[in-house]
Amino acid sequence: MPSPSTHPTSISIPDLARMLEIEPPAEAAATELTGVATIRAAGPQDVTFLANDRYANRLKDSQAGAVLVAEDYDGTAPMPMLRSPQPRLAFAKLLAFFHPAKPRKTGVHATAVVPESCTLGEDVYVAPYVVLGENVRLGDRVSIHAHSVVEDDVTIGDDSELRSHVSVRDGTVIGKRSVIQDGAILGSDGFGFEPLPDGSLHKVPQVGTVTIGDDVEIQAGACVDRAALGVTSIGDGTKIDNLTQVGHNCIVGKHVIMCAQVGLSGSTTIDDHVMLGGQVGFAGHTVAGAGAKVVAQSGIMKDLEPNKIYAGTPAYEFKDMFRAATILPQLPNMMRRLKKLERAAAEAAEQD
Amino acid sequence: MPSPSTHPTSISIPDLARMLEIEPPAEAAATELTGVATIRAAGPQDVTFLANDRYANRLKDSQAGAVLVAEDYDGTAPMPMLRSPQPRLAFAKLLAFFHPAKPRKTGVHATAVVPESCTLGEDVYVAPYVVLGENVRLGDRVSIHAHSVVEDDVTIGDDSELRSHVSVRDGTVIGKRSVIQDGAILGSDGFGFEPLPDGSLHKVPQVGTVTIGDDVEIQAGACVDRAALGVTSIGDGTKIDNLTQVGHNCIVGKHVIMCAQVGLSGSTTIDDHVMLGGQVGFAGHTVAGAGAKVVAQSGIMKDLEPNKIYAGTPAYEFKDMFRAATILPQLPNMMRRLKKLERAAAEAAEQD
C-alpha cells in the first residue's frame, strides 16, 4: 500500500511530551518513536491515540510504543501513556509532526487557460486544465488544482487552495488561507422563481455575489449559492462539510461548524460559533443565535436563541425533545392505557 | 469589490412604476434611480426591496431612494414606496432592468473536443475543454461552459445552457431554454441491484435515458439518473434546486418546485405544480398528486392527494401534524399525568 508521506523522523517519548507541552510519562522507555498509527495498526515505534473510550479495550492488544489519552482517562494501557488536557489537539500535532505536508507545487501549467487580464501573485500553482476567466486576481501562494474553473472577476487571497473540479462563479471573493475541497461550487445561481398567473415559474435574476472569509474550509461537493442581490457570506474560520447547501443571501458568521449535508434555505443567518449536526435543515429567513447547537437531522422553523441546544423537526430545546423522543415508542401503550382509564371512568359514571 | 454588471441606466420613480405596471407613489421626488440594492447597502439613487416584513424596521435607517413593498404593506418607510400586488415578481423585473445579462459568448474554443458527427446550431458557445461525444446535436444559441462533458447521442434544444463541470450521459435529451447549473449530473446509472443467493448484489443494467423538458432549471450538483428501461423525465418549466436526487424512472411533471437536497427514490411520480420543501424524501413507486405541497424534511411513504399539504415522517396532512408536533415536547408530561390518573384509579378501585 502506498504511504502518503514517509520520512525518517524519530523522537523520544520525553521529547514528544515536551513538544505537546505535557508531562512525560513516568514509565517512559528508551523507545524512539517514528510514526503515528491507529491502535490496531501501530507497531512498537508508533505512538497511537485513544480517540474514544469505547475503544479502550483494544489497547491491551496494541503493539504501540506509546498512547495519547485524555488527561482524565481512568483506564489502563500496556504502554506509556501521554496524558493531555486537549488530546484531540495533541493528536493533530502528532499528525502534523509525523506527516509534514508535501512541498507545494508552483508554476502555471501549459494547458491552463489564463487570460492576460488576470493578476497572479508570487509562487502560485495553476494545475493542468484550470480555466480562469477575465480579471481573476490570485494572491501569493494560491494553489488551484486540476480542472478547477474560476470565472470572471474572482479574487482569491494569499495561501488559499482550490482542489480539483471546483467551480467558482463570477465575482466571488475568497479570503486568505481558505481551502475549497474537490467539486465544491461557489456562486452558482440561487433558487429564486416566482409563480406567474399561468402557473409557470419566472426566474428571479441572481445578480449578487459570494464572499468567503479567511481560514474557511468548504469541503467536497458543497454548494454556496450567489445572492439574488447583495451577498451570500461565510465568515472567517468557518468549516463546512461535504455536500452542504448554503442558499442565496445566507449570512454565516465566524468559526461556525456545519456537518455534512446541512441545508440552509435562502436568507438564513447563522451567528458566530454555531454548530450544526449533519443533515440539519433551516427554513428561510431564520436566525441561529451565537453559540447555538443543533442536533443532526433537526429542522429549524424559527429563530434559535444563543448558546442553547436544539433537536427535532420542528426543533425544540434538546432537553425537552430528548425526553419526548425516549417516550415516543411508548405512544401505542399510552393510548391503550388512556382508553382503559376512559372505560373505567365511563363504568364508574354509570354506577353512580 | 468587483461589480458583476455596472452600467449607466437611470430612471425616474414614476417611469419605474410605469415599467412595473403599478401606481407611481404620490410623494415621488425627482430622484433618478440608477440601481437596485439591499436595504442596508442601498444609497439615495438605489431602489430597494422589502422581501419580508420582519425586516421592516431596517427601512428607517436605509438610504434608499425608493422601496418596493407589497400592496398591502401597512408599515411606514422614510422613502417613496412602490406598492405592487406581486412584489417578488416586480423585484425580479428590477433586477433584470438594472443588471441586464452580459452578452453571451459564441464560438467553439480550440481546446473543445467536437467529433465530426456532431451537429451544431447557429451561434453556439462551446467553452475550453468541453468534451462532446459522437452524434451530439446542439440547437441554436446553446452555451456549454468550461469542462462540461456531453456524451454520445445527446440532444440539447435552442437557447439552453450548461454551466461548468456538467455531466450529460449518452442519449439524454434536453429541451429549449433550459439551464443546467455547475456540476449537475444527468443520465448517470440508476441504483438497481438485485441480491443473489450468495448475498452479493447483481447490477441491473440501466439502459434507459433521461428527458428534460423546456424551460427547466436544474441547479448545482443535482443528479437525475437514467431509467433502468424507458425514461426518467422532467417536465417543462420545472425547477430543481442544488444537490437534489431524482432516481431512475421518476416522472416529474410541469412547473414543479423541488428545494435543495430533495431525494426521489426510483419510479416516483410527481404531478404538475407540486412543491417539495428542502430535504424531503419519497419512497419508491409513490405518486404526488397535482398541486400537492410537502413541508421540508418530510418523508413520503404513500401517495399524496392533489392540492393538500403534507408534513412529517411518515407524512400526514400538515394541519394534523402541526398540532401533533406542537404537543410532542409535552409527551413526558403526559406520561406522568397518565400514571397519576392510573394510580388514583387503582386506589379508588381498592377502596371500593
Added chain:
Amino acid sequence: MPSPSTHPTSISIPDLARMLEIEPPAEAAATELTGVATIRAAGPQDVTFLANDRYANRLKDSQAGAVLVAEDYDGTAPMPMLRSPQPRLAFAKLLAFFHPAKPRKTGVHATAVVPESCTLGEDVYVAPYVVLGENVRLGDRVSIHAHSVVEDDVTIGDDSELRSHVSVRDGTVIGKRSVIQDGAILGSDGFGFEPLPDGSLHKVPQVGTVTIGDDVEIQAGACVDRAALGVTSIGDGTKIDNLTQVGHNCIVGKHVIMCAQVGLSGSTTIDDHVMLGGQVGFAGHTVAGAGAKVVAQSGIMKDLEPNKIYAGTPAYEFKDMFRAATILPQLPNMMRRLKKLERAAAEAAEQD
C-alpha cells in the same frame, strides 16, 4: 429519440424462458421477441416486466408480446406470462440480453496527462483531459472517462471504471471491477477540526487514505473522505447511491446497500449486508450489526443489532416506531382526552 443500443437480436418465447431458466408459458405464440420495453411503450415484439403489482391494471392495454411476472403473481395478462421466482433478476438478464454493453474504448487520448512514473495495464482507456498524478497504477482494462483526476500514488484494479469528473485523491486504492460514477469524490479531506481556546477551529491533518474493494459501485456525486489516520474502507460488493457522504475512518463491510443521500459521520462501522434507506444519518462511532436494515430518513445515535429493522430519529426498532408513528397525529386528541379524565378525577375527588 436516440436509442442507446439497437441491434437485431431476436428470440422466441420458449428460448427466452430457457435463457431465464424458467418454464416456458403454455400459451406461448410463435412471436419472435426483439426487445424489452416498459408496459406502456412495449410493442408486439417486446417483452415487458411487471415491476410492481400496482401497475398490473396497465397490462390489459399493453401491446407487449410477453410479460415477465413474479412466480406467485395471481392476476391476469392478455399476453403470455413468463413466471420467475426472481423476477427482478430475470429482468436484469433481459436488459443485458437485448441491450448488450457497447464495446469499450481503449487507448490513451493525446490530451490526457500521464506522467512517466505511472504504470498502465493492458487495454486501458484514458479519455480526453484526464489528469493522472505520479505513480498511478492502472490494472488491465481500466477505463477512466473524460476529465477525471487521479492524484499521486493511486492504484486501480483490473476492469474498474471511472466515469467523468471523478476526483480520486492521493493514495486511494480501488479494487477490481468497481465502478465510480460521474462526479464522485474519493479521498478528499475528512472533517476534523478542534476548537482552540480563542474559539477558532484548528485543522486536524487528514493523513490517512481510502480503500475501495472489488465489485463496488459508488454513484454520482457521492463522497468518501480519506481517514484522519489509517483508512476509510468500503468492502467488496458494496453499492453506494448518489450524493451519499461517508466520513473519515468509516469501515463499511461487504455487500452493503446505501441509498441516496445517506450520511455516515466519522468512524461509523457498517457490517456486511446492511441496508440503509435514503437520507439515513449515523452519528459518529456507532456500529450497525450485520444484516441490519434502516428505514429512510432515520437517525442512528447508538449501535444497531444485527438483522433487526430500525426507524425514526432517534431510531428504535421499526415495529415499535411504526405503531408510534401511526398514532402520532392523534396526540392532540390524546391530550384532550387526558385533560377530560383529569377534570373528571378532580371533580370526583371533590365529591368525596
